[in-house]
Amino acid sequence: MIKLVLTDLDGTLTEDRGIYKVSLDAIKYLRLLEERGIKVALVSGNSYPVLRGLHNYLGFSGGVVAENGCVVFYKQKIRVCKPMDRQILEEFREKFKLKDSWQNDYRECDFGFTPPDITEEMIKWAEEKGLYINSSGYALHIAFKPAGKMVGVRKLIELHGVKKEEVIGIGDSLTDLDMFKEVGIKVAVGNAEEELKKEADIILNLKSGEGVKELVTMILEGKLNGRNR
Numbered sequence: 604m605i606k607l608v609l610t611d612l613d614g615t616l617t618e619d620r621g622i623y624k625v626s627l628d629a630i631k632y633l634r635l636l637e638e639r640g641i642k643v644a645l646v647s648g649n650s651y652p653v654l655r656g657l658h659n660y661l662g663f664s665g666g667v668v669a670e671n672g673c674v675v676f677y678k679q680k681i682r683v684c685k686p687m688d689r690q691i692l693e694e695f696r697e698k699f700k701l702k703d704s705w706q707n708d709y710r711e712c713d714f715g716f717t718p719p720d721i722t723e724e725m726i727k728w729a730e731e732k733g734l735y736i737n738s739s740g741y742a743l744h745i746a747f748k749p750a751g752k753m754v755g756v757r758k759l760i761e762l763h764g765v766k767k768e769e770v771i772g773i774g775d776s777l778t779d780l781d782m783f784k785e786v787g788i789k790v791a792v793g794n795a796e797e798e799l800k801k802e803a804d805i806i807l808n809l810k811s812g813e814g815v816k817e818l819v820t821m822i823l824e825g826k827l828n829g830r831n832r
């Protein structure tokens with residue numbers, strides 16, 4: 604039986620990839636899950652204050668995994684990664700001529716930059732420094748290892764006291780590959796990156812928020828190959 608649905612935010616709960624407008628249908632449908640006792644949690648590269656605010660105002664109760672796994676909230680807030688070093692941020696910003704995400708003022712461990720494109724040179728630089736580096740398609744992210752959505756999802760699942768098989772994860776980008784490592788049912792929206800689709804158990808027909816609606820309908824109708832029974 605499904606007890607917890609983990610959803611990414613950007614590109615998944617939005618109307619499309621690359622835009623910030625949240626899909627009202629996606630929210631409406633996720634609330635139907637909450638009404639049936641299936642908790643919904645936000646798992647994202649966004650900062651904790653943004654996600655905690657959305658979680659409360661959108662009517663979810665499953666908690667939050669913020670900063671690509673580094674900050675977790677479910678009844679209590681827990682930081683699971685090492686805090687970032689200001690000098691590393693400065694070096695990254697200057698070396699690759701990047702712009703800070705406005706949310707960097709509110710971040711502890713994982714920091715975001717634009718443009719979102721990762722280069723080989725960045726990967727090499729991050730490896731030498733023992734840093735996690737990834738892109739959501741919206742922003743480039745760096746944090747001290749171990750980081751990535753799996754470290755936060757592992758903690759959130761532990762706080763809920765549920766089994767991996769009782770958890771569904773839905774996403775759109777490469778940062779969600781890490782979330783997939785810790786959930787029982789892996790779902791990619793129809794417009795997800797190809798590499799994520801390759802790892803998914805279910806590839807939805809519809810894009811982003813419409814895909815979320817499609818998944819909720821499948822859950823409510825018991826159509827996940829019997830896996831949600």
Ligand SMILES: O=C(O)COP(=O)(O)O
Pocket residue numbers: 611612613614646647648649650715739740741742743776778
């Ligand atoms: O880059 C971000 O912070 C947003 O990423 P998300 O797709 O994990 O919500």
Ligand SMILES: [Mg+2]
Pocket residue numbers: 611612613614615739774775776
């Ligand atoms: Mg995303």
